[in-house]
Amino acid sequence: MQLSEWSAVLTALLLISPVSAAAAGPQSMRDYNKRMEVLFQRLDNNGDGRLVQQELKGQPALKRRLERQGKRQYLLLKDLRGEPGQLRGQRLARRFKLADANGDLRLTRAESKAMPWVARHFDALDRNRDGSLSLKELLALQRALSPSQRLP
Numbered sequence: 001m002q003l004s005e006w007s008a009v010l011t012a013l014l015l016i017s018p019v020s021a022a023a024a025g026p027q028s029m030r031d032y033n034k035r036m037e038v039l040f041q042r043l044d045n046n047g048d049g050r051l052v053q054q055e056l057k058g059q060p061a062l063k064r065r066l067e068r069q070g071k072r073q074y075l076l077l078k079d080l081r082g083e084p085g086q087l088r089g090q091r092l093a094r095r096f097k098l099a100d101a102n103g104d105l106r107l108t109r110a111e112s113k114a115m116p117w118v119a120r121h122f123d124a125l126d127r128n129r130d131g132s133l134s135l136k137e138l139l140a141l142q143r144a145l146s147p148s149q150r151l152p
Contacts, residue, residue: 036080050074096135106132 043055043062052074056062066075099107099114112119112133125133 033081037077040077040080050076092138093135096138106134108132 040051043051045055053066056066062075065079069075095115096107099111101111107118108131109122112122118125118133125138127137
């Protein structure tokens, strides 16, 4: 997999949720929220405290998050932050559970087709090369690949 593909994988995994930060404790959650604040400020070109479609260029995960806002046409900082104790990875867990047709807590290549992005990147995500993916593996990869904190 090329670096640009890994970058897309990392961005998508990171912005799915701050599950790993919440699981690690309050300090990690504060670090995650600080990174989201720095990213938000960097992207908020006009300084109005809102991110609109035009400000999200090069941020496909944030664009998807904006699309999930319904009628609201902007993102607020609170939309990017995770709350301590709140596991926003519930969406990933729910989709994983639906895709796991036989209920063995593992996704085979065939089952992963229910999650197109996972199916496209199956080989790269299957780090232990056992031919299946667990939710734990996906979350561990997310935690390991989280970007380092960038200062403004």
